[in-house]
Amino acid sequence: MDKTTFVTFFSGVLFSIGLGISGMTQPQKVIGFLDVFGAWDISLAFVMVGGIISYLIFQLTIQKRFSTPLLAKQFYLPTQNEIDKRLIFGAVLFGIGWGLGGFCPGPAITSLGSGSLSTMAFVVSMGFGMLIADKVISQIFIPSVIKADSVDSAQK
Amino acid sequence: MVEFEFVMPLLGGVLIGIASAIMLLFNGRITGISGIFGGMFFKQGEERKWRTSFVAGLIAGGIGLQYLNPEFFTNTSGRSLLVLVLAGLLVGIGTQIGSGCTSGHGVCGIGRLSPRSLVATIVFVFAGMVLVAIIQPFYN
Numbered sequence: 154m155d156k157t158t159f160v161t162f163f164s165g166v167l168f169s170i171g172l173g174i175s176g177m178t179q180p181q182k183v184i185g186f187l188d189v190f191g192a193w194d195i196s197l198a199f200v201m202v203g204g205i206i207s208y209l210i211f212q213l214t215i216q217k218r219f220s221t222p223l224l225a226k227q228f229y230l231p232t233q234n235e236i237d238k239r240l241i242f243g244a245v246l247f248g249i250g251w252g253l254g255g256f257c258p259g260p261a262i263t264s265l266g267s268g269s270l271s272t273m274a275f276v277v278s279m280g281f282g283m284l285i286a287d288k289v290i291s292q293i294f295i296p297s298v299i300k301a302d303s304v305d306s307a308q309k
Numbered sequence: 310m311v312e313f314e315f316v317m318p319l320l321g322g323v324l325i326g327i328a329s330a331i332m333l334l335f336n337g338r339i340t341g342i343s344g345i346f347g348g349m350f351f352k353q354g355e356e357r358k359w360r361t362s363f364v365a366g367l368i369a370g371g372i373g374l375q376y377l378n379p380e381f382f383t384n385t386s387g388r389s390l391l392v393l394v395l396a397g398l399l400v401g402i403g404t405q406i407g408s409g410c411t412s413g414h415g416v417c418g419i420g421r422l423s424p425r426s427l428v429a430t431i432v433f434v435f436a437g438m439v440l441v442a443i444i445q446p447f448y449n
Binding site: 196222257266271274283 | 327334392393432
């Protein structure tokens with residue numbers, strides 16, 4: 154196992170523990186967080202608060218002290234700044250799916266570890282959705298797709 | 310139990326922040342799960358390798374959590390298999406088109422003070438709230 158494989162695996166393990174202890178892997182809690190007009194349960198907002206504040210501090214420190222990452226040639230950070238139709242449309246679809254199932258990608262993948270068949274179906278369907286979006290639906294947004302692709306290939 | 314409701318989520322959030330910071334410090338990448346998962350299909354070689362090991366780490370962690378306490382995966386949402394399949398499809402399409410999910414936009418993006426990610430997060434949280442407001446009465 155090379156160093157990058159080990160570190161990224163470790164990061165994945167840590168991330169899943171964070172999701173598990175916070176309650177993100179329990180769809181009814183996620184739905185409770187989104188259920189503003191019903192039995193609103195604000196507790197999962199603290200996951201974002203904890204995540205954002207700690208990441209903000211860490212990333213500022215890392216960017217200040219390191220010109221390159223420890224195991225990669227460079228930092229691969231998003232360069233797109235545009236708030237376009239593609240971003241909004243995608244976020245709307247994602248939000249609908251999130252509320253519908255109570256799962257976003259991280260908790261769904263983590264929940265595969267529980268052996269739940271319904272989560273497995275969700276994840277397979279999610280992968281299929283990504284393939285569809287990549288092959289078909291992105292064509293609608295050709296101008297921004299070309300930009301996104303050029304950013305992608307510049308990073309390779 | 311009031312304590313649990315914000316201490317554990319806050320602690321979990323900080324762990325997620327640390328995991329994402331480790332990814333940035335060592336591998337120089339943003340920890341966006343939808344992008345990492347999708348990249349397992351769309352990328353090759355080294356680019357596929359680290360994404361696969363991260364996803365393997367998520368699943369391994371899930372197995373560990375299940376072993377420690379299956380209640381981490383309690384699901385009383387009442388959603389049927391068909392609804393979950395539809396939800397998965399929408400999450401897959403939406404995150405691919407919108408270039409990110411709760412982790413990439415919600416945690417890392419806002420943590421990088423990206424206006425684009427802030428807008429995306431507000432939009433998907435709002436869309437989720439509207440959807441839940443419409444369908445939840447049928448589940449209660």
